[in-house]
Every structure is written in structure tokens, then in C-alpha cells.
Amino acid sequence: MTGEVLAQVALTAANMLAAGPICDACLGGAFGRLGHGLTNEERARSLRGVAALVGERGKPGPCWVCGDVFGEAEAWAARARAEVGEIEFATYLCAVRPSLRWQEAERLLVERFHLAHAEPQKHAWNRTVGKAFERLAGHGTVDFSDPDVKFTIDPAAGTIEIDIASVFVYGRYRKLERGIPQTHWPCRRCRGRGCAECGGTGKQYADSVEELVGAPFVQACHASGAILHGAGREDIDARMLGSGRPFVLEIVRPHVRSIDARALGGEVNAAARGRVEVSNLRLCRRDAVGIVKETDAGKTYRARVEFEKDVSPDALVAALDSLVGDIAQRTPRRVAHRRADLVRTRRLRAARVTRSELREAEIEMVTDGGLYVKELVSGDEGRTEPSLAGRLGTAAVVRELDVLDISSDGFPDAEEVARGGSPSGE
Ligand SMILES: [Zn+2]
Ligand SMILES: [Zn+2]
Numbered sequence: 001m002t003g004e005v006l007a008q009v010a011l012t013a014a015n016m017l018a019a020g021p022i023c024d025a026c027l028g029g030a031f032g033r034l035g036h037g038l039t040n041e042e043r044a045r046s047l048r049g050v051a052a053l054v055g056e057r058g059k060p061g062p063c064w065v066c067g068d069v070f071g072e073a074e075a076w077a078a079r080a081r082a083e084v085g086e087i088e089f090a091t092y093l094c095a096v097r098p099s100l101r102w103q104e105a106e107r108l109l110v111e112r113f114h115l116a117h118a119e120p121q122k123h124a125w126n127r128t129v130g131k132a133f134e135r136l137a138g139h140g141t142v143d144f145s146d147p148d149v150k151f152t153i154d155p156a157a158g159t160i161e162i163d164i165a166s167v168f169v170y171g172r173y174r175k176l177e178r179g180i181p182q183t184h185w186p187c188r189r190c191r192g193r194g195c196a197e198c199g200g201t202g203k204q205y206a207d208s209v210e211e212l213v214g215a216p217f218v219q220a221c222h223a224s225g226a227i228l229h230g231a232g233r234e235d236i237d238a239r240m241l242g243s244g245r246p247f248v249l250e251i252v253r254p255h256v257r258s259i260d261a262r263a264l265g266g267e268v269n270a271a272a273r274g275r276v277e278v279s280n281l282r283l284c285r286r287d288a289v290g291i292v293k294e295t296d297a298g299k300t301y302r303a304r305v306e307f308e309k310d311v312s313p314d315a316l317v318a319a320l321d322s323l324v325g326d327i328a329q330r331t332p333r334r335v336a337h338r339r340a341d342l343v344r345t346r347r348l349r350a351a352r353v354t355r356s357e358l359r360e361a362e363i364e365m366v367t368d369g370g371l372y373v374k375e376l377v378s379g380d381e382g383r384t385e386p387s388l389a390g391r392l393g394t395a396a397v398v399r400e401l402d403v404l405d406i407s408s409d410g411f412p413d414a415e416e417v418a419r420g421g422s423p424s425g426e
Contacts, residue, residue, distance in 0.1 A: 018059075020059055023071065026109070027048070067102060073125065083162050087149060090148055091142070091146075092137075130142050150165075166252050167254045168249070168288055170247075170284040171246075171249070171281040173279075175239050177275045178238065181209070182209045186204065215271070220259050221259060222256050228250075229247060229249075229289045230246075231295055233245075238401040240403045242404050242406065243279075244406070247292060261282050299406055302363070304400040305362070305363060315392065319388060320351045320388065323348050323376070323388060325347065327345065329345070330384070351365045364404065378396060
């Protein structure tokens with residue numbers, strides 16, 4: 001450091017001390033980016049020493065910049081420690097919500113004394129509280145991007161909020177019984193409040209894949225709930241077979257994070273035997289949710305179809321063969337209330353008849369992700385073109401539908417998802 005900078009620092013510090021009462025954190029922090037390995041309090045002691053040589057001893061009273069908020073750092077750390085209680089965490093973050101008065105005073109300080117090496121006071125405060133918290137808790141590492149627990153402290157309001165990051169588990173599920181929705185549905189009549197129709201449960205269906213899979217995890221994590229993010233969804237009345245549908249289970253507000261996902265999967269399978277089954281379970285990162293939701297994998301379906309008029313086996317095979325290719329599909333009427341109304345093109349990749357009995361048949365279809373199979377069969381009053389009903393010249397309806405498999409093409413393997421990598425492995 002040149003003598004000129006040193007003289008400038010000493011002069012500025014003396015002027016700051018003369019201007020009004022200021023605490024060590026604010027005084028030292030004003031030069032926080034000068035010198036390494038010093039705390040702001042150590043900087044402040046040196047600056048006070050230099051200023052004292054020219055007779056400037058500072059003013060008594062509460063700090064005009066921070067209002068002595070730095071002096072409360074230790075007490076806030078103790079509150080954070082009490083707040084976290086028995087909640088399990090490895091990483092944390094303390095974030096202050098500074099009052100307008102404090103922000104304005106800091107701006108004035110920087111402007112008035114032309115501070116070029118000041119550290120933002122928010123950073124200094126968060127670090128001070130964080131260090132004290134870590135000491136009181138006996139463990140923890142600060143993490144700015146995705147901490148297990150995050151404290152938001154508002155010193156002026158006297159409040160502290162604690163956010164607990166969700167725990168994420170990747171896996172695949174099979175749904176062996178019809179009539180189970182993928183996610184929990186609030187009762188249509190009471191919208192979840194509980195009424196006579198739903199027996200006070202607030203639910204339209206007694207169970208969901210989400211609840212059956214989530215229950216052991218919610219319990220083991222002492223969590224407040226679980227959300228199932230599926231790679232697409234099958235209809236309530238369709239089974240999900242084969243190797244199952246990829247999903248990420250998000251366990252919300254967990255108090256315990258160290259869980260054995262595989263063992264808990266065993267509990268799911270025992271409790272939901274014959275209904276829902278999970279496999280490939282492993283802990284994963286938050287990013288896996290996006291990967292699973294965005295991957296539109298191809299599917300193999302088996303449908304039991306009924307016809308209004310007799311259809312000969314040959315006519316059925318010919319009609320089905322002629323459908324292989326592009327299908328233009330306007331958003332089906334049955335989902336129009338929750339999906340944008342638009343026309344999309346998806347491919348029917350392959351199709352075959354496995355059973356044919358004039359008024360009824362069983363067919364298997366391999367499709368792009370996102371093709372609505374029920375509408376491919378019925379035509380949905382002209383919204384899907386071409387359709388099986390259109391080609392046969394008679395009404396056709398899917399009576400039973402199973403997803404036999406979800407292709408792993410374009411789908412990240414379990415390891416990639418667990419690491420939170422991109423599907424291409426970049
Ligand atoms: Zn201060
Ligand atoms: Zn109800």
C-alpha cells in the first residue's frame with residue numbers, strides 16, 4: 001500500500017469518527033476490502049488507534065449507520081440455533097433483510113466519505129451471524145446456492161424465518177390397480193375442506209400414487225408432506241406397468257435428511273402391495289425434477305377397445321397399419337380445462353392387434369410421448385386426425401388402458417438423474 005492510500009485511509013477514518021458515533025463493524029467494514037486476514041473489528045481497532053494520534057476519539061452512542069444491529073448478531077445467531085432445534089442440516093445460509101433506514105444510512109456513509117473499499121454491510125452481517133451460528137450449532141458449512149436450512153432475519157421487525165430445503169428421491173413406479181390418480185386430488189365439492197360427500201377427508205380419491213409412495217418418506221423425514229413429480233402421467237383408470245414411470249418425490253420441510261431411500265421403497269411396496277410398486281430409488285438433487293418433467297419419453301400402450309358396429313380382424317389390422325405415422329391432435333376435450341388448446345403432431349410409431357372379436361379388440365401401440373391414445377382411438381369428435389374410429393367408419397372407445405412401458409430413449413439414466421446432470425450428460 002502506498003503512503004498516499006495510507007494517509008487517505010487515516011484521514012477518512014478520522015473524519016468518520018468525528019462525524020458521529022459509529023460501531024467497529026461499520027468502521028472496519030468501510031475498509032473491508034483492504035488487507036487480508038483481518039476482521040472488520042481488527043481494522044476498526046487500528047483505525048481508532050491512528051485517529052487517536054491526531055486527537056480524534058470518536059463519539060459515544062448508538063452507531064448512526066447500522067443502529068447497532070451488528071451488536072445483535074450474536075443474539076440472532078442464538079435464535080437461529082434455537083429455531084433449527086433438532087432439524088438435520090449439513091449446510092446453512094443466514095440472510096438479513098435490512099431495514100430501509102439501515103440501507104439508506106449505508107448509502108450515505110459510502111457517498112459522504114467516498115468509500116472505495118467498503119464491504120457491503122449485508123455480507124458482513126450475514127457472515128458474522130453465520131460464524132456465530134456455526135459455533136453454537138457445532139457444525140455446518142455455509143452454502144449460498146442450495147443450503148439445507150436458510151434463515152431470513154429481519155432485525156427491525158424482530159423476526160426470523162427458517163426455510164428447510166426439500167429432500168428429493170428419484171425412482172420409478174408401477175401402478176398395478178386402476179382408479180388411483182397419480183397425485184392427490186382435492187374433493188370437487190368442498191375443494192379440500194372436507195364435506196359429507198368425501199367423508200371429511202377433503203379428497204376425491206381415497207389414495208394416490210403420491211400418497212402411497214410418499215407416506216413412509218414423510219414419516220421417516222418428519223416432513224410436512226410429499227409431492228410426486230412424474231415423467232408425464234397416466235389416466236386414473238390406466239395401469240402403469242413394465243419397468244414403471246420415472247418420478248422424483250419431493251419431501252417437503254424434512255427434519256431428517258439422512259434416509260435409506262431403498263429401504264423406505266421396501267416399506268412402500270409392502271404397504272401398497274398389489275396396488276403401487278416402486279424401484280430404483282435413490283436420493284437425487286433438486287435439478288432432477290426438471291429433467292424428469294421435461295423428458296417426453298415414448299410409450300407402449302395396451303388398450304381394450306369396443307366398437308359400435310362389427311369390425312373384422314382384417315379391417316382392424318388394415319386400419320391400424322394405416323394410422324402409423326403422424327397424428328395431428330387438438331387438445332382433447334377432457335383435458336381442455338387444464339391444458340392450452342392447440343394442435344400438436346405426435347407419431348404413432350407402431351401398432352398391432354393382439355386380440356380381435358368383432359365388437360371388441362385388444363391392441364398395442366408404441367407412441368411418441370404426449371400422444372393421447374384414447375383420442376387416437378375415438379377421434380374425439382374430429383379433434384384427432386386421423387383416428388381409428390375414422391378409418392373404421394364406426395365409433396370406437398377405449399375401455400381399458402395400460403401403459404406397458406416407458407422408453408428409456410432420450411431419458412437420462414438413474415445415475416445421471418441422481419447427480420442432477422443434464423440428459424445428454426453435459
Ligand atoms: Zn454500526
Ligand atoms: Zn369434500
